[in-house]
Structures are given as structure tokens and as C-alpha cells.
Amino acid sequence: MRSELQLFPDAASSLAGQVDALYLVWAAVSVFFSVLIAVLLVFFFVKYKRRNEDDIGQEEREAPLLEIAWSVIPLMICLVMFVWGTRIFFDIYRPPSDAQEYFAVGKQWMWKFQHPEGVREINDLHVPVGQAIKVTMTSEDVIHSLYVPAFRTKQDAVPGRYTTLWFKATKAGTYHLFCAEYCGTEHSRMIGHVIAMEPRDYEQWLSGSPAGKTPVASGAQLFQTFACDTCHRDAKDPRPARAPQLAGLYGRDVTFADGGSAKADDTYLRESILNPGAKLVAGWQPIMPTFQGQISEEQLAALLAYIKSLEGTPQQASAGGNGAAADRGTL
Amino acid sequence: MSHAVSTDIHAPSSGTNYLNNGYGLRSWLLTRDHKRIAILYLISVSVFFFIGGIMAMLIRLELLTPEGDLLQADTYNRVFSMHGISMVFFFLIPSIPAVLGNFLVPLMIGAKDLAFPRINLLSWYLYIFGGAFTLWAMIHGGVDTGWTFYTPLSTQYAQGQVMMAGIGVFIAGFSSILTGLNFVVTIHRMRAPGMTWFRMPLFVWSQYATSLIMLLGTPVIAVTLLMLVAERAFHLGLFDPRLGGDPVLFQHLFWFYSHPAVYIMVLPAMGVVSELVAAFSRKPIFGYKIMAVAVLAIAVLGFLVWGHHMFVSGQSIYASTVFSLLSMLVAIPSAVKVFNWTATLYEGSVSWDTPMLYALGFIGLFTIGGLTGVMIATLGIDVHLHDTYFIVAHFHYVMVGGTIMAYLGGLHYWWPKITGRKYKPFWAKVSAMLVFVGFNLTFFPQFLLGYMGMPRRYWSYAPEFQVLNVLSTAGASILALGYLLPAIYFTWSMRYGEKAEDNPWGAVGLEWQTSSPPPTFNFHETPIVTHDAYDYHHQRPTIAAKGEASLG
Numbered sequence: 107m108r109s110e111l112q113l114f115p116d117a118a119s120s121l122a123g124q125v126d127a128l129y130l131v132w133a134a135v136s137v138f139f140s141v142l143i144a145v146l147l148v149f150f151f152v153k154y155k156r157r158n159e160d161d162i163g164q165e166e167r168e169a170p171l172l173e174i175a176w177s178v179i180p181l182m183i184c185l186v187m188f189v190w191g192t193r194i195f196f197d198i199y200r201p202p203s204d205a206q207e208y209f210a211v212g213k214q215w216m217w218k219f220q221h222p223e224g225v226r227e228i229n230d231l232h233v234p235v236g237q238a239i240k241v242t243m244t245s246e247d248v249i250h251s252l253y254v255p256a257f258r259t260k261q262d263a264v265p266g267r268y269t270t271l272w273f274k275a276t277k278a279g280t281y282h283l284f285c286a287e288y289c290g291t292e293h294s295r296m297i298g299h300v301i302a303m304e305p306r307d308y309e310q311w312l313s314g315s316p317a318g319k320t321p322v323a324s325g326a327q328l329f330q331t332f333a334c335d336t337c338h339r340d341a342k343d344p345r346p347a348r349a350p351q352l353a354g355l356y357g358r359d360v361t362f363a364d365g366g367s368a369k370a371d372d373t374y375l376r377e378s379i380l381n382p383g384a385k386l387v388a389g390w391q392p393i394m395p396t397f398q399g400q401i402s403e404e405q406l407a408a409l410l411a412y413i414k415s416l417e418g419t420p421q422q423a424s425a426g427g428n429g430a431a432a433d434r435g436t437l
Numbered sequence: 438m439s440h441a442v443s444t445d446i447h448a449p450s451s452g453t454n455y456l457n458n459g460y461g462l463r464s465w466l467l468t469r470d471h472k473r474i475a476i477l478y479l480i481s482v483s484v485f486f487f488i489g490g491i492m493a494m495l496i497r498l499e500l501l502t503p504e505g506d507l508l509q510a511d512t513y514n515r516v517f518s519m520h521g522i523s524m525v526f527f528f529l530i531p532s533i534p535a536v537l538g539n540f541l542v543p544l545m546i547g548a549k550d551l552a553f554p555r556i557n558l559l560s561w562y563l564y565i566f567g568g569a570f571t572l573w574a575m576i577h578g579g580v581d582t583g584w585t586f587y588t589p590l591s592t593q594y595a596q597g598q599v600m601m602a603g604i605g606v607f608i609a610g611f612s613s614i615l616t617g618l619n620f621v622v623t624i625h626r627m628r629a630p631g632m633t634w635f636r637m638p639l640f641v642w643s644q645y646a647t648s649l650i651m652l653l654g655t656p657v658i659a660v661t662l663l664m665l666v667a668e669r670a671f672h673l674g675l676f677d678p679r680l681g682g683d684p685v686l687f688q689h690l691f692w693f694y695s696h697p698a699v700y701i702m703v704l705p706a707m708g709v710v711s712e713l714v715a716a717f718s719r720k721p722i723f724g725y726k727i728m729a730v731a732v733l734a735i736a737v738l739g740f741l742v743w744g745h746h747m748f749v750s751g752q753s754i755y756a757s758t759v760f761s762l763l764s765m766l767v768a769i770p771s772a773v774k775v776f777n778w779t780a781t782l783y784e785g786s787v788s789w790d791t792p793m794l795y796a797l798g799f800i801g802l803f804t805i806g807g808l809t810g811v812m813i814a815t816l817g818i819d820v821h822l823h824d825t826y827f828i829v830a831h832f833h834y835v836m837v838g839g840t841i842m843a844y845l846g847g848l849h850y851w852w853p854k855i856t857g858r859k860y861k862p863f864w865a866k867v868s869a870m871l872v873f874v875g876f877n878l879t880f881f882p883q884f885l886l887g888y889m890g891m892p893r894r895y896w897s898y899a900p901e902f903q904v905l906n907v908l909s910t911a912g913a914s915i916l917a918l919g920y921l922l923p924a925i926y927f928t929w930s931m932r933y934g935e936k937a938e939d940n941p942w943g944a945v946g947l948e949w950q951t952s953s954p955p956p957t958f959n960f961h962e963t964p965i966v967t968h969d970a971y972d973y974h975h976q977r978p979t980i981a982a983k984g985e986a987s988l989g
Contacts, residue, residue, distance in 0.1 A: 111899045115889050128817050136808035143804050151780035162973040163720030163785035180772040184765040194817030199754050237766050248590040255890025258821040262750045266678020269751040280761050286824040286892045288583050293508050294895035356743050
């Protein structure tokens with residue numbers, strides 16, 4: 107941590123350089139126009155200073171070309187910057203497919219992280235350099251915002267839903283991690299560090315940390331504990347299914363009893379656990395109880411990790427296990 | 438506007454005017470005269486400016502050091518919340534419309550008063566009533582939600598008097614709605630003969646555009662605050678995901694009003710600056726019609742850009758893309774206005790009087806505020822800059838560098854008309870310079886802090902941010918002095934200032950053709966307008982005196 111005057115932040119992610127380039131070009135454009143206006147104002151102010159008390163200004167001259175120029179040029183600049191800025195924005199918010207999935211929960215006033223290997227951290231997040239990392243996050247209470255200035259990225263953590271942020275660290279080092287969305291008394295203490303390490307150091311750090319179960323393993327256990335498996339039965343189970351098959355569900359389209367449909371993503375799975383009646387899958391009875399208030403954010407995340415890990419082709423499995431349901435358009 | 442006036446409207450300044458027409462407290466508190474109501478607003482918004490200013494000084498003093506050492510964290514949070522609430526809802530929004538607009542709209546269009554004088558008085562009482570609720574909340578512990586009241590912090594987790602403050606802002610909103618209504622009807626129905634739409638001063642155009650936003654936008658914030666208060670009181674679940682609500686819904690509703698509210702603050706300032714630039718260049722504003730249309734365009738576009746406050750909220754990235762593009766479009770009419778003001782000086786007869794210094798300060802600072810606004814409308818940059826000091830710097834350039842500069846410039850320009858007295862130009866120029874220097878020293882370092890990554894609303898911060906924060910606090914001290922001086926010499930001038938002529942600046946415009954201060958019903962005879970606004974050529978002004986040289 108430095109204490110001397112610094113005027114530009116560290117740049118330590120794969121996208122930081124692009125954001126800086128965009129910013130510096132915009133800053134140059136802004137300085138150009140600000141100086142242009144200031145120079146013209148001061149020049150006219152001095153040159154056309156009133157000499158006699160009852161002088162009046164010259165009559166207005168028409169200058170249509172000038173007017174077109176100073177409408178069209180700013181518009182062109184804005185459009186170019188809009189396209190450039192939007193491309194970077196899409197890069198910032200669309201994680202690459204090889205990203206490692208981390209999980210974060212914000213609560214007043216701390217950040218809780220979990221690595222895919224199961225290691226948990228509070229306020230600090232160790233990551234390997236050169237590896238794309240996707241952080242799926244939510245909040246237990248108010249809205250927070252995960253912000254790493256050196257990576258030029260931030261994302262609000264919103265209670266009741268999942269949001270994601272991704273980055274790829276390019277330089278080993280310790281960087282600020284801030285809560286950027288005002289969240290109450292200790293908002294300015296809801297801070298920590300991202301520690302980017304060379305992959306070998308990271309492996310070493312991981313092996314030296316008390317690794318809990320992986321999210322998938324604890325999710326599998328929770329699946330039993332909450333008795334999910336009594337209805338969401340395995341495809342090989344000879345008994346008739348009482349609820350949709352979960353294997354291979356993640357990422358597919360689901361049709362609902364009311365005719366609607368949605369992609370089975372994190373948000374959908376979350377809602378289906380907390381409020382099962384909201385989007386009832388076509389062909390099934392609304393027999394699932396709500397788990398609202400009985401399951402923590404970390405447990406939910408583990409369950410989701412487990413469900414995502416289940417591979418299979420549920421349509422066929424489902425047809426084998428419960429032909430009637432399949433005929434009525436299950437999943 | 439050169440107004441060939443049907444009869445002599447130059448009433449002797451020694452006659453009765455709106456100020457000496459009754460002296461008792463009743464004659465003020467029950468007045469229906471738009472000019473007296475403007476004075477009531479002037480006093481009350483100044484009180485809130487002073488309160489908000491003290492809060493600002495506390496914020497800057499706390500941020501002198503990285504450790505949170507002057508105030509407790511909770512106290513700091515309450516201080517910045519009350520700074521925002523006082524300044525936005527009780528100073529900036531009413532400042533130019535309710536003080537200068539109230540005083541000038543009827544004078545500028547040649548009307549005797551606003552269309553609904555009693556409703557105008559009611560507006561002021563609603564403002565005071567709302568202000569009283571908010572002050573009560575402030576004294577009884579304040580609120581620590583920020584002026585933005587984001588849910589679910591404000592509905593479930595925040596301590597303090599959130600409901601009282603919310604109700605205060607809710608009530609004050611009706612004051613805005615009624616003022617907007619009054620201006621719209623007045624401008625439509627009460628223009629003097631010959632005062633066609635495209636002869637109206639640009640200040641009137643800006644008040645018209647602002648009034649439309651007040652009428653259409655304020656009900657939305659009123660409903661939003663009611664939802665907030667109801668949610669906090671009865672836990673309806675509107676914004677609580679556990680009950681099926683959506684916390685982000687609040688942000689959509691809040692910014693649907695509060696972004697247009699930025700234009701409630703800055704459009705009237707643009708109107709003031711147009712008046713100042715024309716009067717002190719003795720020239721029509723370059724591209725008058727485009728300037729009039731531009732304020733309307735900004736008012737309309739202003740309703741379509743609220744989502745740019747929510748680029749990192751988890752809103753769809755496609756929605757963000759649309760909001761980004763629309764936000765950039767607002768830059769075009771704004772840029773045109775800046776270029777047109779600048780072009781107006783060209784071949785003008787440019788006076789160096791104090792109001793012109795404020796006008797030039799406005800143009801420069803608004804340019805920086807506007808350009809940085811387009812920067813943060815750019816999606817790729819906003820992800821990094823959102824909720825940092827860059828945002829704080831940007832909106833202070835627009836609201837303080839823009840609106841307050843224009844408000845002060847307008848006060849200096851119309852002061853002789855409002856009070857019939859002159860102030861000391863020397864001190865006025867000193868204060869204008871202090872404000873300009875102090876402002877830039879306070880807020881420019883915050884752009885750098887923002888890009889460095891210092892989040893806003895932080896009570897303590899990382900040590901590498903300190904140097905820039907010290908500069909900012911030093912600037913704030915200069916700025917405070919710059920704001921105190923006018924309070925002193927304006928107060929002084931009301932009692933000891935020399936009597937002002939009817940038209941001390943040699944400006945055209947109906948307000949300068951009546952006496953200083955104006956009679957109760959503004960004009961002895963209804964004026965008839967025969968020329969365009971700012972037509973210095975066809976009616977060389979009857980110059981009674983020539984600028985501040987004579988003001989001393």
C-alpha cells in the first residue's frame with residue numbers, strides 16, 4: 107500500500123488497458139473543448155470589451171455552416187465513443203467460457219468469498235494471475251457493490267438475485283477491493299484486498315489453506331439434508347418421479363404451466379428453490395415447499411453448484427422414468 | 438426586446454413600490470404579490486443553503502485525514518445525507534425557479550402577476566411545511582440513507598428519521614408542482630400584447646421547460662416516496678425480495694424523477710446565463726430560436742436517460758446500451774448552447790461587470806461538467822467510475838459550478854431591480870473570483886480521486902488519496918468565503934446601498950422598463966411589445982446608467 111501521491115491507479119487486469127485508453131482519449135477530447143471554449147471566451151471578453159458606456163454590439167451574423175459544424179462534430183464524436191465504450195462494456199460483463207466460478211456474498215459490512223476448491227475467505231480474495239475468474243454474487247441485506255479499481259470493474263450485489271463480474275488479473279500484487287454502493291454505518295470499512303498471485307504461488311496458498319468441502323460436495327450433501335432427493339429423483343431410480351429431473355437442467359429452456367418459458371440459469375434455480383410456486387414447470391404438481399428463510403446464501407450457492415454439476419439428458423431420462431409426465435410436456 | 442411602450446411606464450422611483458406597499462409581518466406572510474413571494478423564497482432557500490453548506494464543511498473537514506477522526510461514522514453518514522437533501526430538494530430545485538423565476542416571469546412577459554397568486558403563496562407554505570418536517574428529522578437524529586434513499590437500506594436497515602425526511606421531501610414536491618403549473622399557465626395565457634412565443638426572453642423559455650418537468654416528473658417522486666414510507670411503516674414488501682419485491686425497482690422510480698430533476702436545476706441556470714450574456718454583450722443571443730428549442734429538447738430527452746444511473750446495478754446490458762446512447766444525445770443541445778453563448782460575445786459590446794464574470798464562470802464550468810457527463814455516459818468508463826468521486830466531481834460541476842454560479846450571477850444582475858439598491862462592485866468581483874478559484878480547487882481534484890478509485894460516501898479512506906483530499910478541503914474553505922461575502926454585502930446594500938436606477942445596466946427587457954423596485958402590479962400600463970428579445974439595434978436602450986462603474 108502506498109502513501110505517496112499517486113495520480114493514476116494500478117492497471118492489473120486484461121481489460122484495464124482498454125478502459126484507460128478510452129478514458130484518456132475522452133479526457134483529451136474534453137481538455138481540447140474546454141480549452142477551446144475558455145480561450146474563445148477570454149479572447150472575446152478582452153477584444154470586445156465595451157469602450158463607451160452606451161456602445162452596443164454588432165448585429166448578429168448568420169453562420170449556418172458553423173452551426174451545423176458544432177452540432178454534427180459533437181454528435182460524431184459521441185457516436186464513435188458510444189460504440190467504443192459499448193464494446194468494452196460488453197467485454198467487461200461477458201465472462202469467457204473458461205472462467206473459474208467463485209462465489210461472493212456481501213453483508214453489512216463484509217465480503218465473504220468462496221473458491222471453487224472450497225476455500226473460504228472474508229474481505230480478501232486470492233486469485234491466480236492469468237486465469238479468468240467469474241464471481242457470482244448476491245447480498246444478504248442491502249445493496250453492496252464489489253469494486254476493484256485496479257481491474258476497472260465493479261458490480262452491485264443485490265439481495266434476492268445473482269449478478270456476476272469477471273476479470274483476469276495480469277500482474278501479481280495486492281489491490282484494493284471496495285464496497286462502492288453506500289450500505290450504512292461501516293460502508294467505508296467494507297473493504298479488503300484482491301491478492302493476485304502467480305499460479306504456482308496460488309496453488310501453494312490453496313494447499314496451505316483449510317479447504318472445506320468443494321461447493322459441489324457440500325451441495326450434494328445439502329441435497330440430502332433438505333430431502334430434495336425424495337422428489338427430484340435420480341434418473342436410475344425405478345420409482346415414478348414426483349418432480350422434474352435436475353440432471354442436465356442448467357442452461358436449458360424450461361416451459362412453465364402458464365405457458366411461459368425461461369432459461370434455467372442461476373436466477374431461475376434460485377427462485378425455484380425459494381419460491382417454487384412462482385414458475386411451475388408444466389406437467390408437475392405444486393408440491394414443493396418454499397425454502398425461503400431456511401437456507402443461507404452460501405447453502406443456496408452450494409446447491410446451485412451441485413445442480414450445475416449434474417450431467418445428463420433429462421428429457422430422455424424423464425421419458426423413461428415418467429412417460430405420462432413427458433407426454434404432458436415436462437421440461 | 439425593445440418594447441415600444443404605449444405610455445410612459447417609467448414611474449418615479451420615489452413612488453410606491455412592492456416593497457413599501459405595507460410593512461407588517463402580515464403584509465408579507467399573506468402577500469399574493471409574486472415579487473414578495475420571491476423574497477420569501479430567497480430568505481428560505483438561503484437558510485437551507487447555509488445548513489447544507491455547514492454540512493459540506495463538516496464533510497470536507499472529516500476528509501482532511503484518511504482516518505475517520507473528526508466525526509463518528511454514523512454522524513458522517515447523516516451529515517452527507519442531510520447535505521444532499523438540503524441542497525438538492527430545498528435549495529437547488531427551488532433556487533432559480535422560485536426566487537428569480539417568481540420575481541421575473543411576470544415582469545419579463547409584461548404581466549401583472551402570476552396566473553394564480555394564491556396558489557403561488559400556497560407553494561411557499563408547502564415548501565416551508567416540507568422544510569419544517571425535514572428540519573425536524575434533522576434535529577431528531579437525521580437520516581443516514583444518502584439523499585437517494587436506496588432500498589432496502591432505507592426501508593429496512595437505516596436508523597433515523599427516514600419517514601419524516603421522506604414526508605418532508607414529499608410535501609415540498611407539491612410546492613414544485615404548483616409553481617410549475619403557475620408558470621405554465623402564466624406563460625401561455627398572460628403574455629403582453631405583441632409578446633409572441635419567439636419574442637420571449639430565453640429565461641422565460643427555460644422556466645417553461647423546467648415547469649413541464651416539474652409537472653410531469655415530481656408526481657413520480659411523490660409516489661415513490663409514499664411507497665418508501667409505506668414500505669418502512671407497514672412492510673408491504675414492495676422492495677423486499679423475500680416478499681417478492683424488487684429493490685432495484687426503487688432506483689428506476691427514483692431516477693425517473695431525479696434525473697430530470699437535474700434539468701430542473703440546470704435549465705433555469707441556462708436561462709439566467711442567456712440573459713446575462715445578452716445584456717452584457719448588448720447583442721441578441723446567437724441562434725435564439727435554436728436556444729429556445731434546445732431547452733425543450735433537453736427537457737424531453739431528460740426523461741429518457743434515467744437508466745444511466747444504473748449501469749452496474751445488474752440492469753440488462755442491452756437496456757444500458759440504449760440509455761447510454763440517449764444520454765449522449767443530451768450532449769448535443771447542451772454543446773450547441775455553449776457554442777452559441779460563446780458566439781454571442783463575438784463582436785459584442787462586452788461589459789466586465791460582476792454578473793458577466795459569473796456568466797463566463799458558468800459557461801466554463803458547465804462545459805467541464807457536461808463533457809465529464811458524456812464521459813460517464815460511456816459504458817466502458819462508467820463501470821469503473823460509477824459511485825466514485827468522479828461522479829461527485831461531475832455533478833458538482835453541473836450543480837454548483839453551473840446552477841449556483843448562474844443563481845449568483847442572476848442575483849447580482851437583478852439585485853438593483855429586486856431591492857432598488859446597489860451593492861459594492863469591488864467586493865462582488867472579489868467574491869466572484871473566490872468562488873471560481875475555490876470551486877475548481879475543491880472539485881477538480883475529485884475527478885482525479887475518482888479515477889484513482891476512491892468510492893464516494895466514504896468516511897475514512899486509503900492513505901494514497903490524502904493529498905488530493907487536502908487540496909479539496911483547502912478549496913472548500915475559499916469557496917465558503919466566496920459564498921459568505923455576497924451574504925454580507927447584499928444584506929448591507931439593502932440598508933445602506935445607494936438607490937438604483939430603473940435600468941442600471943442599460944439592458945433591454947421589460948423588467949428594466951419599469952421602476953426599481955417595481956410597483957405592486959409591475960407596470961402602470963400594460964406594455965406592448967414590438968421587437969424581438971435582445972433587440973439592441975432597433976431600440977437602443979434608454980441607458981440611465983452604465984454598468985457597475987455607476988453602481989458603487
